[in-house]
Amino acid sequence: MPENLCKLASNYKFMFFSILRQRFWEVVSYLFSPAGAMWVIVEPIIWSFGDEWIKREIRIIGYIALILIGITISIFKVLSLVKTEIEIENRKIVIKFGNIFDSKATYKTIPISRHIFETEVFPNSLHYQFIKKFENSEEFQEKIEKMVSPISTEFEISDRHKDSEILNRRYKLGKTIPISYCNQKFLLFSLTETETQSEREPIPDDNCTITKLWTALSEFWKNASQITNGSSIAIPLIGHNVNGINLSPMKTLEINILAILYALKTGDLRMNVNHYIEIVIYNSKNSSLVQKIDLQRVKEIWKDN
Numbered sequence: 001m002p003e004n005l006c007k008l009a010s011n012y013k014f015m016f017f018s019i020l021r022q023r024f025w026e027v028v029s030y031l032f033s034p035a036g037a038m039w040v041i042v043e044p045i046i047w048s049f050g051d052e053w054i055k056r057e058i059r060i061i062g063y064i065a066l067i068l069i070g071i072t073i074s075i076f077k078v079l080s081l082v083k084t085e086i087e088i089e090n091r092k093i094v095i096k097f098g099n100i101f102d103s104k105a106t107y108k109t110i111p112i113s114r115h116i117f118e119t120e121v122f123p124n125s126l127h128y129q130f131i132k133k134f135e136n137s138e139e140f141q142e143k144i145e146k147m148v149s150p151i152s153t154e155f156e157i158s159d160r161h162k163d164s165e166i167l168n169r170r171y172k173l174g175k176t177i178p179i180s181y182c183n184q185k186f187l188l189f190s191l192t193e194t195e196t197q198s199e200r201e202p203i204p205d206d207n208c209t210i211t212k213l214w215t216a217l218s219e220f221w222k223n224a225s226q227i228t229n230g231s232s233i234a235i236p237l238i239g240h241n242v243n244g245i246n247l248s249p250m251k252t253l254e255i256n257i258l259a260i261l262y263a264l265k266t267g268d269l270r271m272n273v274n275h276y277i278e279i280v281i282y283n284s285k286n287s288s289l290v291q292k293i294d295l296q297r298v299k300e301i302w303k304d305n
Contacts, residue, residue: 084096086298086299089264091271092277093276093278094276094277096280097282097289103234105277106185106275107187107228107231108187109220109235110188110189111188111192112191114170114172115194116144116148116171118195118196121196126236174216175189175190175223176220178227192208193206208245210247212244214255217259218262222263230271232271233278234277235278235279236282237289238252238256240289250294256279257279
């Protein structure tokens with residue numbers, strides 16, 4: 001528990017200073033604007049007192065109080081840049097920076113490749129982090145095999161992994177597999193062509209495209225609705241940092257939100273009223289997505305939907 005708290009504090013510390021670097025003067029203005037209000041409004045009141053000692057004491061107390069208010073406002077301002085909520089079709093969508101494995105949603109979503117049995121994947125991918133939760137890759141593969149329908153027509157044989165028949169199975173985009181692990185529920189769904197790279201077989205430039213991304217998301221929400229029975233679902237920023245999808249983080253987020261809207265409007269996604277969808281954006285030190293995604297702007301764009 002202390003280790004988890006330290007990790008959480010470290011993540012928030014990094015995001016706080018990232019936001020501070022990005023919007024330094026904006027945050028400073030919230031900090032010092034109460035002092036300006038003090039000068040314009042409170043100062044004349046202070047001068048109405050005749051005793052100089054009383055004036056000095058009231059001025060000191062007043063400045064300290066208003067600066068503390070400014071600090072409080074600044075903290076809330078920073079927090080509004082880390083998390084926001086929008087409403088689509090009377091369903092709550094929470095968008096926040098953080099780690100999806102820390103989400104309180106009932107189901108957590110992990111994008112994987114169409115070769116769903118791959119285990120030697122990118123070390124910095126969410127897929128890799130999930131696999132590492134198992135004792136070994138064989139346990140991971142066995143877990144998936146138990147959940148995948150044995151019907152052979154569900155997959156085709158590719159030539160990506162010529163040395164392994166099971167790795168060569170390529171499932172359709174959006175194929176969704178529920179897996180439980182350590183009292184947590186996950187949804188694995190196929191998004192890319194592959195997550196394994198070698199000198200002989202590099203990651204293809206069209207590992208995913210915008211068209212494939214939309215197809216995968218549409219299929220995913222349809223499948224997820226059937227699997228979760230309307231429970232809360234957490235997803236990462238699906239499509240970000242994927243070969244073939246040359247979109248800014250903000251545009252990628254918009255596609256994710258639009259896919260949710262489309263699924264709700266068509267009835268493919270059915271959720272209980274008291275449940276929600278959570279989009280968890282992982283802000284690594286290399287990507288600094290907190291500097292590239294303006295959650296206040298997102299809230300403003302979607303406020304009337």
